[in-house]
Every structure is written in structure tokens, then in C-alpha cells.
Amino acid sequence: MRFLKNVFSQLHTFVLWLLASALFWGWIFTIVTDTSPEKKVTVYCRVPAVQDAALAAALEEDMPEGLRMIKVHSFEYVMFGTDEFDRGDIFIVPASEEADFVKDLLPVEGDQPTKAYDAAAGEGVATDYIQYGNEDYYMYLGSGSVHLEDGAALAVARELLAMG
């Protein structure tokens, strides 16, 4: 009883500590689990659901040289920073929204977009990790990617396509 009375008398201090702890370690983990665009390839998926950590871990198994990590994000993540989107390396977008993005995106190879998911056949890349909607999806490279010249973006895109 006395314990509870004590806790409630300083409840604001305990709540403040919880918030400070979450903010501090959240910041530390952002530093530990992220790196500069030059040392990572980022894949953005405009899909209903994606197992981001599992897909990133699978792609990291055969990571191009010079990279420290591969990040996979849903598009909701982009809302937290437009810079992130501009510097994205690989994009998987639905056919219905392709026109919204295609001016900023580059085909993976050749001039034609690369199909990432065929809705009619129900087949696509990394379907163990990505849940697609009921339409076709296409894969692009980001025009602002820093990994166009070193080929890392293309290498990871090919790795993704091989996960079909």
C-alpha cells in the first residue's frame, strides 16, 4: 500500500523516465540500425503489407560489396521524410499508381518497366515477404539513387527478381 502511494506521488517522474528511455534508445537504435545512403540500398514497396526486416535480411545474404545494409520500407515510411523517397534505390509500385511515380523512376533494365507481380498469374517477386494487391506491380530504380553508377541498386534489383 505504501509502495503504491509512493509510486502515485511521483507518477509524473516515472512516466517521464519511460518517455525519455524510449526516445533515447529509439535514437540510439536508429543510429545503430541505419547508415548513410552511400552504404545502403533502400527498397520502397507500395504494397498492402511487407515483412520489411525479413526481406531485408534475405537480401543481405548476398549483399553487393561496399554496402553495410539493405533497408526495406513500405511507402508509409516515406511520409516521415521526403528526402528518403528522393534517395530511394528501388521502388515496387502498383500499375494504377505507376503514372504518379514513373517520371521520377528509371526502368531496371532496358526501356520497359519490369513487372514485379502479375496479378492474373498470381506470381511475383519475393511473394514470401510481400503481400501484393489485386493488380500488377512494377519495379523501378530511383532516379536519385546513389547506387546507379556502382551498380549496387541493379544488383539488389536482380536479387529481388531472382526471388520470384
Add this chain to the structure above:
Amino acid sequence: MNGTVIELYSDADLARMKKHIKRWRTALLALAAAALAVCVGLAAAAGTLNAQRMELATIAVSTVAGWVVLYGILFVVTPVRRELAHAEMLRTEERERVEGAVALTDERFTIRKSVAVRRVEVRADEETVHRLLVCASRAQALAGAETRALYTCHGYVAAYEVTA
């Protein structure tokens, strides 16, 4: 009336309080250091696949350990540290002698950033009543007393006289 002077806080009491503070400070410091080491270990062990779990675990460890340390500081160490400061003041500063009929009242309150006290009234004669304070944890020493000589320091009871 001259008798034996009994200090409210003996040397042994002061030594006991100092030991209590030192022991708890060491224990809380050890807990904080251990929790920090665990959190750093968890952050270092974070990979792509387990980053979210590790972050949650780190926040949980840091929060719970912080709560324990905060509780210890606020409700175990600080009250004793304040009582020790109060006791050292009573033992070292100048005193006055007051004699009369001692009555321990039910009035009690906590002095901000200091100790909990109870009111003591000492009736010297028909017209003179000394209104004093005594540390609540030591107040029982004055309970049931009749006529007695008290030694006071800044209005606090520091010692009392008993006749053999």
C-alpha cells in the same frame, strides 16, 4: 534539575544512517551500471532481423531498471539523507535549554525538502509555552513525558534530560 542528557540522534544512529545511504547508493549504482551494460549489449547485438525486438527489450530493461533506481533514490536514500542532514544540524549547532511540562501534540507535517516532524509544546509556566518541533521518527522518545528539560536547536528538539 540536572540529569543525563540523551541525544535524539546518537553517534551510532548517525553512523547507521551513513552506512544505510552508502549501501543503497552502491546497490543502485551497480543496478544502473548493469542495466546500462545490458542495454549496450542488446544494441550491439541488434541486426536487421531482430532490431525491433532488441529495441523493445532495451527500452524495457532501461525503463524498469530506471524505475527501480528512481524509487530507491526518491523513497529509500533521500529520506535517510535528509534525516541525516537534520540530525547533523541538531548535533553540531548551538542549543538552548527549555524546561517544562512536555506535551506531544497530534500536529504533524513534512518540512519541504527535509524531515517529517511533530509539534511539541513545553509549558514552562502559566504564561510561557514553547512551541517546538521534533523529528517524527524520534517523537516517541517524548511521549508520556511529564516535566522535562529539552535541548533545542532552531526550534527543533535535539536532546532531552532524564533524571536518574
